Structure formats: C-alpha cells, structure tokens
Amino acid sequence: MRLTAERVDWTVHGHKLLDDVSLMVAPGETFGLIGPNGSGKTTLLRVLAGLRKPKNGRALLDDVPMSRMRQRDIAQTIAFVEQQAETLDRITVQQAVALGRTPFLSPLHPWSDQDDAIVSRALDDVSMRHLADRLWHTLSGGERQRTHIARALAQQPRILLLDEPTNHLDIRHQLSILQLVKQLPLTVVIALHDLNQAMNCDRIGVMEAGRLVDIGPPRQVLTVDRLRRTFGVYADILDDPIDHSRVMRFRNAV
Template identity: 55%
Template structure:
C-alpha cells in the first residue's frame, strides 16, 4: 500500500508533523499511520514530545508544519463537532472547578452528539452508565467532582472520553494517580475496546502490552514497531539512558523488562 493510500484508510495519521515555539522545535517531521483497532503506545523520556504529539493529533494545537488526517480528511478542515465525535483526548492534568456530580461530568461526553432535535435521552444515559462501569466508577456517580481523589478523577475523565464513543481515543499518561489494580484494569479496558487508541506511557513494562510502540527522543520519532522490536537494549541505552534486558515470567511466559542504571 502506498503512503497516500495508508493515510486515506488510516483512522488517524500525520504526515511531516512538526511544531516550533519561539524558534525552538518541539516536534520534528513525525509520520504516523494508525491501524484500525490497534493500541499504539507512545514512549520516550520526559520532554521528548509525547504530550505535544497527542495535542497535535487531537487538534488542540495547530502544527507549524505537516498535517493530521482523520479517515483521509485533513483534521484542520473538519468542523469541531465532527472532530469531537471522532476523537477523544484525556490530558494529564485535565480538571474542572464546576460543582457537578460524577454522572453529569461523564454525561458531558455526550455533548457532541446532542442537539435540539436529539436531546439527552435513555440511550445517552445507558452510554454514560457503561462508561462508568468500564472504569469501575459506577459507585461514584452521585458523588460531587470536588470530593474525588486524584485517582478517582482520572477514571472519571476517562469515562467522559469513553462516553463520546470516539473512533480514536488519545490518552496522555492515563495511569497517573491510579493504584496498581486500576492501572492494570484500565489498560486492559482500553485495549479491549473496539476502537483505535494512542496511549502515552512512562512505564515501559505497561508499554509492552501495546500492539505497537512509537519511541520519541528530543521531538523525533526514532523507532516504530512491535514493542520487543523497538525497545532493544541499544535503544534503551541511547534513548532512555538505561541498561535493560528481558526476563520470562515463569507463570505465563510473559516477557518482562528489567532496567538498571548505566
């Protein structure tokens, strides 16, 4: 398949994507074509451009060069309502000061689908409830947003994104503030959804569960492919500054990454 055909068929793609701020390049000519239904992990050291890439892919920032495409259409040319129906982004530090219940916060995810002729109804309520169930937050639905812990808020943010019923879900460090049980259940939930997802992660062992990994280093895409193919000992040293080797878990045969300081 040609690069043009890949862009036309990909649920989300970018070509030559770059961003400069006050003369400083934050991203350099990123080319990506997502595969429908895959979970693409984005990894890299702090400051490598992970959050910036997700914001550009979601249309929250305009690139200095290149373009983002959704099912072959240029993201910049699409109405915001259409973008919100197609893409959902959960940022690291999203917050609200509104005194609203958890249910109402998640119900905001239905906004792109509502209109005067199609108000919030029984189907929307069922979608909101399912999103709360998916992140193990149904028991929080009547709680006020301001009374939630950091981990609970993170799960509710993700539920709101799920309530949008997007074709592509973008998650920036979604396991931040979550205990280990909810980290594992959340990643399993995302990977089981019948959508395409892009997940920026710090934990490289969690990243190994993704279908593919994109490795960023100083704003450049330096590796893209199957996790074990790109997180090689050489790449771990050159990009992350650590030595690494793989162990096999005797319980289920899973490969586990062990890292140590150089």
C-alpha cells in the same frame, strides 16, 4: 478509521516540540508512545486529537485533513484523555461523564434515555458508578483519572487517545484500565511511562527531543541498546516462564 500524521512540526518560542513527525495508526491498532519527559508525546497527542494545528505538515482522519473538519465532527470520532484536566465547577462525577455526550447534542437531538444508558455504562466500565453523585473536588487523583476515562468512553469514539492514563492509579486500577483499553474495539494511541505496560501494545513509537526515532512491535523496538540510548538505563530483558511475556528490569547506566 485510520489516524495519520504527515511531517508534523510544532514550534513554541523558537523551540521545536515536534520535528518532522510522521506515523500512521491502523484501524483497531493499539499504538504506544514512549519517551523521556519533554520528548513531545503530549504535543503529538494534541495534534492527533485535532486540538493543535501543526505549523507544518498535517493530521488526517482516513484521508481527510483535520484542518478541514469541524471540531464537533472530530469530537464525534476522537476522545482524548489528558494528563491534567481540572474544573472549578461544582459538578458531580455523573455530570462530568455526561459531558462526553456534548458533541452529539443539539436542539434537534436533546438529551435522551439512550444518553443516560451510555453514561451509566461508562461509569460501570471504570468502576465509578458508586461515586456517581460525588462532587468532583472531593475525588482523589485516581478517581478523577477514572472519571476522565469514563467521560471519553461516553463519547463512544472510534479513536481513543490517552496521555499516561495510569498516572495516580493504584496497581489494581492500572491493570483494570489497561485491560479495558485493550479490549475496546477502538483505535488507541496511548502515551506511557511504564515500559513494561508498553509491551502490551501492538506497536510503539519512541520519541526523543520532538522526533520519532523508532517505531515497530515492542519486542523489536525495546532493545537493550535502545533503552540505554533513549532513557539512559541498562535493562535486563526477561521472558516469564509461565506466560512467556517479556519483562524488563532496569538499572542506571551511570
């Protein structure tokens, strides 16, 4: 399923958080969003998730504007993992992940053994099965993040949106989550701070002050000049002699 933004604007108190942003993410593509803090990545993800209606422009699933769709129908197609999503409810990890099944439940389609199986698989995918009975408020930041991702997987979406999903994770779980995301047969849009992680995306878009200023394959976009102009850093771009992957080493431009 194709995900599109067409000339999207979003303004809060006279401040433009998104300014004429257009992009199309192809079915099955992993698309990375990068940019400094406050550049508009999270706002764009929320528009693409159907959670914010653009002031101008529109977001579409295939050729259907999300503004014409029921939120339930959007939630059956798109799952969004936000940076910060908390709850004061005393719920367990398993109950939190089970919330991902909500868009599919109704009086005619109550909870079933199939829903149990989907939740169990999601817990396994993020290595949280052993903590299924733990209460939410007892979890570490990394454990909560993995639970959020499991909840999104339990939705069985066709499109997965993730806002800096490796925040709070140790390096082992960062690598395992990114590997899992890459292997999923889904369309993925992922906001990342780690530019070396962004190298594994099919394409990336660079955000600056609410505008999408560059887009393309990582090796074409993440140039020394782009890194200096957007992030204010100098970079040495190296090719790993073993697997030929590209690695960046940074130093301040001032």
